Amino acid sequence: MLKTIERVTLAAASVLLATGIAHAADKPGELRLDYAYYSPPSLVLKKFGWLEEDLKADGVPVKWVLSQGSNRALEFLNSGSVDFGSTAGLAAVLSKANGNPIKSVYVYSRPEWTALVVPKDSPIKSIADLKGKKIAASKGTDPFLFLLRSLHQEGLSKSDVEILALQHADGRSALEQGRVDAWAGLDPLMAGSEVQAGSKLLYRNVAYNTYGFLNTSERFASEHPGYVKRVIAAYEKARKWIVANPEETAKLVAEEAKLPIEVARLQLSRNDFSKPVPGAEHVEALKAAAPILVEEDLVRKGTNVAAVVDALVEPSHARVVVK
DSSP: OHHHHHHHHHHHHHHHHHHHHHHHHHSOSOEEEEEOTTOHHHHHHHHHTHHHHHHHTTTOOEEEEEOSSHHHHHHHHHHTSOSEEEEEHHHHHHHHHTTOOEEEEEEEEEEOOEEEEEOTTOOOOSGGGGTTOEEEEOTTSHHHHHHHHHHHHTTOOGGGSEEEEOOHHHHHHHHHTTSSSEEEEETTHHHHHHHHHOOEEEEOOGGGSOOEEEEEEHHHHHHOHHHHHHHHHHHHHHHHHHHHOHHHHHHHHHHHHTOOHHHHHHHHHTEEOSOOSOOHHHHHHHHHHTHHHHHTTOSOTTOOHHHHHHHHBOOHHHHHHOO
């Protein structure tokens, strides 16, 4: 009888030990996320420290890294500098197609955050007028891909214009200083240029704006699935706060991004925060946009971009969290 009790006790201890090891294996030493002025939920989370509060008992510190564009966020993910990065959907598809092992696990907004912008006194009146002109765009980002799609619909390609590869803030400066004829803009910088410099939106197309995705690496998702869900839960708290507090959100974005309040209001007016779970409509939108990556030789020949989209979008974590 004593030996039987000993065996049961040992077995129970083994289970507890194994559970503890599994929990330890799931816990990262640090959680690193980007924040971006084009992702209002990331600014809310960073401001209020809700994720830090949630992870305090686990002893997991949180580190925030500024992303100045999707290309930077994707570089950070690819290099292992962050565990979560905020990007446009099509930019994530491009990165995934070119070998970046990422998963899109949450939709932080449906924005109309990019358009083609010209100076207030520009004689340019249409996309066709851009032929032979200098255009600023940040390669590997949604505005860059928006530019290519806009040109294509008019029978033009990137070889018909001169694209200056500039980060978003530098693109705005180049436009306002007259060093380029147009800029593939991104909010809130685009909204700022409209309000503060009188810049005009030459061409808008909300269908060409792909969703704002929160991405993580395949490795992190595999090793720390519980923490993927906790990050999504924190983003959900931020999303609901934004929906309930639009004016407070505008003030917070203005403060964090050092913008006039009217610029932040304009930026937020072009965002839809209602559908956070990646789903069929997001997949369909990305598949409709993805052919531009092949047409402009941005991915390897023969790449099945539809299959890349299917491999990128991972709704399982958000489905569990979002209620």
